[in-house]
Amino acid sequence: TNRAGYEKSPVGNGPFKVTSTNTQETKMQRFAEYSGEDKARVEKLTWRYYSNDLTAYRDIQAGKLDFMDQIPVSRLATYKSDFSDRNFNDAVASIQQIAIPVYRPEYSDPRVRKAISMSINRKEIAEEIFSGTRDAAMGYVSPTIDGYISDQCGEACVYDPAAAKRLLNQAGGFQGEKIELWYNNDGPHKDWIEAMASQIQDSLGVPTVAQGTENFADIRSRANALEFEQPYRSGWQAAYPSIENFLNPIFRTGGSSNDNGYSNPAVDEKLAEADRTVDIDEANALYQEAEKMILQDMPVIPGLYIKQQSVWSDNVKNVMVDWKGDLVVTSIEVK
Missing domain, CATH: 3.10.105.10 (Dipeptide-binding Protein; Domain 3)
Structure with a gap:
């Protein structure tokens, strides 16, 4: 696979397609051939990457940036007054x-x-x-x-x-x-x-x-x-609403996000047993057992x-944040 090529021009089937990306920003355009029901309401999106979250916050206040998913710690006491009707605060x-x-x-x-x-x-x-x-x-x-x-x-x-x-x-x-x-x-x-x-x-x-x-x-x-x-x-x-997603990728031997070298065959076996279990409640109970085993290893x-605190500018409307804390890019509109 051409990973470098994919990182420069990723391929997907979502409501937007990447037109350019670098270390400062990623630009996207509405994907005309998107077959989903949740069509994008804006033509273009630009994701900007800040090295300082306070700078991003000030850009929101100045109308130079339209959405910030997590505000700086130093603004927790003031963000509701700064963005009285343009903020999100929830688990x-x-x-x-x-x-x-x-x-x-x-x-x-x-x-x-x-x-x-x-x-x-x-x-x-x-x-x-x-x-x-x-x-x-x-x-x-x-x-x-x-x-x-x-x-x-x-x-x-x-x-x-x-x-x-x-x-x-x-x-x-x-x-x-x-x-x-x-x-x-x-x-x-x-x-x-x-x-x-x-x-x-x-x-x-x-x-x-x-x-x-x-x-x-x-x-x-x-x-x-x-x-x-x-x-x-x-x-x-x-990535999806299941206890499994908080365990398998991180703690299973060779998991996709297991990046600290952890490995325990007994944990692997318990996770595999949970994966095979069809009944949701029974599977969750097995995942809970696995979680406890992992915590013993710490x-x-x-x-x-x-609990996430997000804010947005006065330039946009219909701003929604989903259960993961992500901006719902198909709902946002320019005023």
């Missing part, structure tokens, strides 16, 4: 997580990974950094998804610095020089990752820092190549459940 099928490179010797022991998890005060971050617009994640599956069950993680996701320190000592201590938490600067992540780093350092006594990289593409490129030597932000947005640290 979506997304979760923020910290992926651990389990192939690295200093992170190979599940006790080390659990100790890091227990060092994080998720509720404090949700309240103080996000003004209560996020919830502490206690598992890998969004509460908006069929099959979700609360508190799958148990004590491993409860903030307990003393227990975290004891667990780390049982594992022989941290064998690296420091912990780095990597994140992408083109999203609203700096504040909460820095807060996590500070909590981990205070709880475990291990030097911990937040490290930003330019954009999400850089994070994904390094993760896909198994190049990370340190933990990194690894959010997940559902290859990825649950972070925050997402």
Whole structure:
């Protein structure tokens, strides 16, 4: 396959077709041969990629940009007054997580990974950094998804610095020089990752820092190549509304988004059993068992459940955000 050619000119069957794309923007045009019922109402779309979310927010205010899916953390207190009748605020099928490179010797022991998890005060971050617009994640599956069950993680996701320190000592201590938490600067992540780093350092006594990289593409490129030597932000947005979508791609051996080296044959077997099960309730119960098994290994640290805050300019109307948090591109119109 010609991956480079596809990335420059992807082929699909949706309501829009890509006419050009680069690192700054992607331009799309309405696809005249689209056979679906939800025809696009605008002729052209341009997706712009910002390295600074505050710049994008100001462009929305100035009418230079028409939609922003997630506002900056610094505007959580003011966005409703800035965009009184042009905002969205609701839970979506997304979760923020910290992926651990389990192939690295200093992170190979599940006790080390659990100790890091227990060092994080998720509720404090949700309240103080996000003004209560996020919830502490206690598992890998969004509460908006069929099959979700609360508190799958148990004590491993409860903030307990003393227990975290004891667990780390049982594992022989941290064998690296420091912990780095990597994140992408083109999203609203700096504040909460820095807060996590500070909590981990205070709880475990291990030097911990937040490290930003330019954009999400850089994070994904390094993760896909198994190049990370340190933990990194690894959010997940559902592709379809099922608990299966939050587990198989990320945690099955060789999964399409398993980019931290995690593998557990027992988990693979349980996921396969769930995949084969026709009855939805029975299948969900098996996926829930698999989720609990994975959390015992803690290859990825649950972070925050997402409530999304989106805004749009006065240039557009009929703006809708779907259950995943995506703009419904076929409904939006120019005034």
